[in-house]
Amino acid sequence: MTPELPHAQLDWDDQGRPRSRVFDDVYFSSESGLDETRHVFIEQNRLRERFAALPAGGRFVIGETGFGTGLNFLCAWQLFQQQAPADARLHFVSVEKYPLSHADLQRALALWPELTALVQDLLKHYVAVHGGFQRITLEGGRVTLTLLIGDALEQLPQLDAQIDAWFLDGFAPAKNPDMWTPELFAELARLAAPGSTISTFTSTGWVRRLLNAAGFKMKRTPGIGHKWEVLRGEFLGWPEEAPTPARIKPWFARPALQAKTALVIGGGLAGCASAASLAARGWQVQLLERHSQLAEEASGNPQGVLYLKLSAHGTALSQMILSGFGYTRRQLEHLQRGVDWDGCGVLQLAFNTKEAERQAQLAEAFPADLLHVLDQPAAQARAGIGLEHGGLFYPEGGWVHPPALCQWQASHPQIRVLTHRNALELRRVEQQWQAWDGEQMLACAAVVILAGAAEIKRFPASAELPLKRIRGQITRLPQTEQSQSLATVVCAEGYVAPPRLGEHTLGASFDFKSEDLTPTAAEHAGNLEMLREISNDLLQRLNAEHLPLEQLQGRAAFRCTSPDYLPIVGPLADQAAFAETYAALGKDARQVPDQPCPWLDGLYINSGHGSRGLITAPLSGELLAAWLENEPLPLPRSVAEACHPNRFALRRLIRGKA
Ligand SMILES: Cc1cc2nc3c(=O)[nH]c(=O)nc-3n(C[C@H](O)[C@H](O)[C@H](O)COP(=O)(O)OP(=O)(O)OC[C@H]3O[C@@H](n4cnc5c(N)ncnc54)[C@H](O)[C@@H]3O)c2cc1C
Numbered sequence: 001m002t003p004e005l006p007h008a009q010l011d012w013d014d015q016g017r018p019r020s021r022v023f024d025d026v027y028f029s030s031e032s033g034l035d036e037t038r039h040v041f042i043e044q045n046r047l048r049e050r051f052a053a054l055p056a057g058g059r060f061v062i063g064e065t066g067f068g069t070g071l072n073f074l075c076a077w078q079l080f081q082q083q084a085p086a087d088a089r090l091h092f093v094s095v096e097k098y099p100l101s102h103a104d105l106q107r108a109l110a111l112w113p114e115l116t117a118l119v120q121d122l123l124k125h126y127v128a129v130h131g132g133f134q135r136i137t138l139e140g141g142r143v144t145l146t147l148l149i150g151d152a153l154e155q156l157p158q159l160d161a162q163i164d165a166w167f168l169d170g171f172a173p174a175k176n177p178d179m180w181t182p183e184l185f186a187e188l189a190r191l192a193a194p195g196s197t198i199s200t201f202t203s204t205g206w207v208r209r210l211l212n213a214a215g216f217k218m219k220r221t222p223g224i225g226h227k228w229e230v231l232r233g234e235f236l237g238w239p240e241e242a243p244t245p246a247r248i249k250p251w252f253a254r255p256a257l258q259a260k261t262a263l264v265i266g267g268g269l270a271g272c273a274s275a276a277s278l279a280a281r282g283w284q285v286q287l288l289e290r291h292s293q294l295a296e297e298a299s300g301n302p303q304g305v306l307y308l309k310l311s312a313h314g315t316a317l318s319q320m321i322l323s324g325f326g327y328t329r330r331q332l333e334h335l336q337r338g339v340d341w342d343g344c345g346v347l348q349l350a351f352n353t354k355e356a357e358r359q360a361q362l363a364e365a366f367p368a369d370l371l372h373v374l375d376q377p378a379a380q381a382r383a384g385i386g387l388e389h390g391g392l393f394y395p396e397g398g399w400v401h402p403p404a405l406c407q408w409q410a411s412h413p414q415i416r417v418l419t420h421r422n423a424l425e426l427r428r429v430e431q432q433w434q435a436w437d438g439e440q441m442l443a444c445a446a447v448v449i450l451a452g453a454a455e456i457k458r459f460p461a462s463a464e465l466p467l468k469r470i471r472g473q474i475t476r477l478p479q480t481e482q483s484q485s486l487a488t489v490v491c492a493e494g495y496v497a498p499p500r501l502g503e504h505t506l507g508a509s510f511d512f513k514s515e516d517l518t519p520t521a522a523e524h525a526g527n528l529e530m531l532r533e534i535s536n537d538l539l540q541r542l543n544a545e546h547l548p549l550e551q552l553q554g555r556a557a558f559r560c561t562s563p564d565y566l567p568i569v570g571p572l573a574d575q576a577a578f579a580e581t582y583a584a585l586g587k588d589a590r591q592v593p594d595q596p597c598p599w600l601d602g603l604y605i606n607s608g609h610g611s612r613g614l615i616t617a618p619l620s621g622e623l624l625a626a627w628l629e630n631e632p633l634p635l636p637r638s639v640a641e642a643c644h645p646n647r648f649a650l651r652r653l654i655r656g657k658a
Pocket residue numbers: 265266267268269270271288289290291294295296297298299300301303304305306307402421422423424451452453455456471472473474507508509556557558559560606607608609610611612613614615617
């Protein structure tokens with residue numbers, strides 16, 4: 001379960017420097033934090049030379065314990081800008097138990113005028129940083145910051161990455177003995193790439209000895225300022241006497257691939273996000289969409305809600321939602337507020353006892369800046385309309401115009417959008433995937449990403465995936481003078497959003513049977529009923545009862561849902577060969593046969609986003625790119641596995657239904 005993580009509690013000295021109350025220690029040296037960071041972390045890891053020596057399109061991964069004020073990150077980023085080839089990429093993974101609040105981060109970083117431009121960029125995207133994995137994309141993807149919010153000893157074991165250089169920070173060992181442990185050092189070793197280096201500001205003997213025992217070769221080296229000596233080291237290899245870390249199961253292993261061209265089929269949120277994440281990594285992408293424009297199906301609603309349906313029990317889905325919400329929320333900073341999106345907050349009403357109980361549990365489990373309970377008067381004041389209930393308020397939530405997000409994602413110069421292309425068949429020819437429409441080849445590339453929601457079942461390779469279509473209809477209601485007081489999204493069974501371009505979106509019906517996408521008056525009536533449950537006052541303000549149902553405007557589309565409500569993201573295997581290769585699992589589910597997974601080389605999926613594609617699809621683009629580029633995963637490995645396409649074939653085998 002994601003524990004409630006308070007922000008760092010700080011005191012400030014007379015020169016504006018922060019000090020931790022919990023650890024009674026400073027974030028950086030009293031003389032010059034910049035010089036110390038550069039000496040201890042940048043120089044001892046030889047980053048200047050290593051950045052300069054990166055090949056074109058190369059990548060460097062830094063890991064850190066204790067993000068703190070981000071000073072080490074900013075110094076590394078600045079040096080990367082100066083030294084690395086223009087198309088190289090920096091990936092910085094940092095774990096932090098007590099993240100600074102935005103205001104404190106701003107205050108602390110104001111001390112370094114020479115970093116101002118980078119600081120501004122970081123602050124702009126330092127929003128919705130909650131527990132677990134939080135990915136922040138900077139400089140159009142040249143720099144990726146993955147913050148693991150939580151205790152290092154809980155977070156690092158969930159990380160799947162290969163770290164080229166470790167910054168071992170995290171307050172003095174004497175002040176923070178819980179962190180400086182053999183378990184932590186074993187994690188640093190597990191995650192170390194071949195040739196990985198490490199440095200730390202302390203030269204304490206037992207730290208050096210424990211790091212040596214974990215497989216690093218540590219050396220004392222002259223320090224700076226009042227630090228007489230510091231430590232630097234190299235990773236020699238996993239110590240023979242230590243038990244080897246658990247092996248990744250072959251069906252969740254990373255398929256080997258050397259390619260930088262992709263064909264993405266489907267121009268909704270999933271396809272556009274996949275294309276954007278690959279283009280940011282230097283890929284050439286062709287994005288195929290059967291309609292005349294992007295986002296014409298499920299992703300085509302005028303307003304979708306950025307709403308987090310969390311669990312207090314830290315399930316894989318809940319972790320995905322928290323990470324995905326943060327990622328989408330930061331992406332929205334690139335769009336135009338008020339037209340493309342608005343961070344007006346989301347109020348989920350406690351419309352019955354069960355819902356009120358669920359909300360109370362969530363309020364216990366999560367910090368108040370993510371969600372908090374409002375009683376009826378407070379909820380009413382916040383929403384700007386009459387309400388019968390209080391509820392749970394998500395101050396960072398809001399609404400999004402999904403087509404705007406799709407357009408922005410697809411606007412990368414390395415993405416070619418090809419509309420009016422209906423891919424009916426896939427062919428594998430000479431290490432390439434070709435998409436065909438009858439007699440015409442539409443496009444070809446080394447990798448194909450199926451992002452056509454439930455339509456991906458038309459291709460034999462993905463026909464077995466258990467995706468269901470659920471029709472949904474929204475109603476567009478013209479704003480009135482009185483309805484403009486609505487200040488947040490309000491949800492009960494349905495949702496209603498503050499006006500965008502003169503109209504409120506009211507949603508959404510669920511129909512598990514209908515295959516027809518013509519909007520119906522009956523479903524408009526159902527949506528109005530949901531509005532009445534949300535707020536009879538708003539219903540009156542919108543004059544909605546008196547609008548003739550036949551004249552109501554709206555649209556219908558299919559959601560695409562998986563049985564466990566998690567999206568399906570990752571590489572796909574040949575189903576028959578999979579069942580044969582791992583047949584032994586049918587007899588003993590604990591077996592891990594040593595055979596590699598029979599991947600369909602270069603075939604990937606991004607689908608199954610159900611009712612929350614705004615939250616899950618953008619981060620799924622990053623997950624897909626991480627599988628393809630052998631990069632640090634943007635989610636805990638267990639969550640990435642819970643989203644893996646192979647999970648269904650695996651479950652079938654284990655239940656003996658293959
Ligand atoms: C009524 C309704 C309300 C919703 N409300 C919300 C909400 O409030 N918040 C939220 O987060 N989510 C909401 N959702 C869910 C969200 O819209 C979806 O999860 C999301 O849009 C899915 O994106 P996608 O790219 O997977 O699918 P889609 O947007 O359906 O995109 C798939 C695209 O692939 C194209 N395609 C398919 N097959 C082919 C092919 N063979 N060749 C070429 N092109 C192809 C299609 O034309 C389509 O454009 C709602 C959905 C509905 C229907």
